[in-house]
Amino acid sequence: MSLGDKLEKLDRRWIFLLMGVLVLLPLLFPLKLPIAVSGPASRFYQAVENVPNGSIVVISGDFDPASAPELMPMTNSAVRHLFRKNCRIIALELWPGGPPLVDGVLHRIGNELGKKYGTDYVNLGYKSGNEVVMLAFGSTFSGTFPNDYSGTPVSKLPLMEDVDNFDGVKLLVNISAGTPGTKEWVQQAQGRYHIPMVSGSTAVQSPELYPYLQSGQLLGLLGGMAGAAEYEKSTNFLGPATKGMDAQSSAHVYIMFLILLGNVIYFSRRGAKG
């Protein structure tokens, strides 16, 4: 049996094992490869920077634990960036599995930076209905979410007395893993209420959002963990995304190597068969 035959019949568990090792090693022993900030990530950072200090910002965290490793780092960075500018955050979630994740980020970073719940930030929680909720939310925040995440009536939260629709909001930040997510927010809220909007999405979803970036409907875009790492670099707060980039680099190189190796074997065997 030739080497090509042996490799073609290679037990795929060896491929899995090497992938595991290549992801694990850079996490244990970081290579600290340089991170270049791409245009869309730079524009995301600039859009947040351009929000006047103390403004009210809406964050919609539309993801669940499956995409948390990819999207939580950028959620952390966005919340930290906004809190540092003393922006007041109203959060909501349109995926049923995700609210505790966003709630945890708000409380953890809020406590760290001395922010007070109800005054500096509010989590309205989850509401089913996807695009319908986006539309209704645009008409009235308190009507769509009469109570916050933990069941407190929003009429008792000082932050919610200052705003009840997008008129008083300076930026919409959407962190999205799919549908409903950025595309729907652009179509239902940005297009209708002309609210400035930025998005952070999974890497697999971000190419779909480039048309909205080019049209100016999105002011900035973070694509996957790479986008989150670029944002961390821009905000000077290196976190989990930066740490994960070495592992992602080695995994990408490994996948490219496998594509090339698979094709070399395929064409050599085909050539040998005539």
Place this chain on the structure above:
Amino acid sequence: MDLLKRHIPIYLTATVGILTILSFFIPHPLVATPAGWLLDWAIVTVASGYVLGAANVLKVNGEDVIKQKADWPYKIVLLVSMIAMLIVGFFMSGGTHFLDEGTKFTWAYNNLYVPMQATMFSLLAFFIASAAFRAFRIRTVDAGLLAIAALIVMIGRVPVGQWLTKSLPEWAQLPVWAGWLLEWPQNAAKRGIAIGAGLGVMATGLRIILGIERNYMREDKS
């Protein structure tokens, strides 16, 4: 019967559709108020769908377990997990405050649900690696172009791409090429698809509002 089964649903659909479209352009209370009611009803209807969904999961999987159909042991795990989370949420986590920090429900979410979902998603990396080796064959010119684009974007979007080409002039660096591919050729294709899909959605919406498309009533157009 024709009135109940056909005419009333068609008129209702047309009224709701037209009112919702009008509310996009006319903010006057005469339009906005009833449109707001419709949105509220839609939210309530979707929410009640979750109850039906849970009942359906119980019925379908419960029957399969009783009849010991294929994979029935896994369905027991599903049903037990679902019922256990319901019990923990309803009776063991402080009532309406079940989502607060420190409750048993939050503990189960953080320590069971989160790691299990993240694990399932992360397994993709292993299967992508295996598929890259066994299935991605460059048999045609199209596949070759796809492979070249994949190579540039996959390496150019991560720091190793920057590191490998940092000594080259800026225009020749992989991140620049990856950015160009994403912002121009990819964007052009996506925009074309989006415009086509948008026109399709508009046409379908109009057909439903005008009563031409009646599949939602389980009836072919007449």
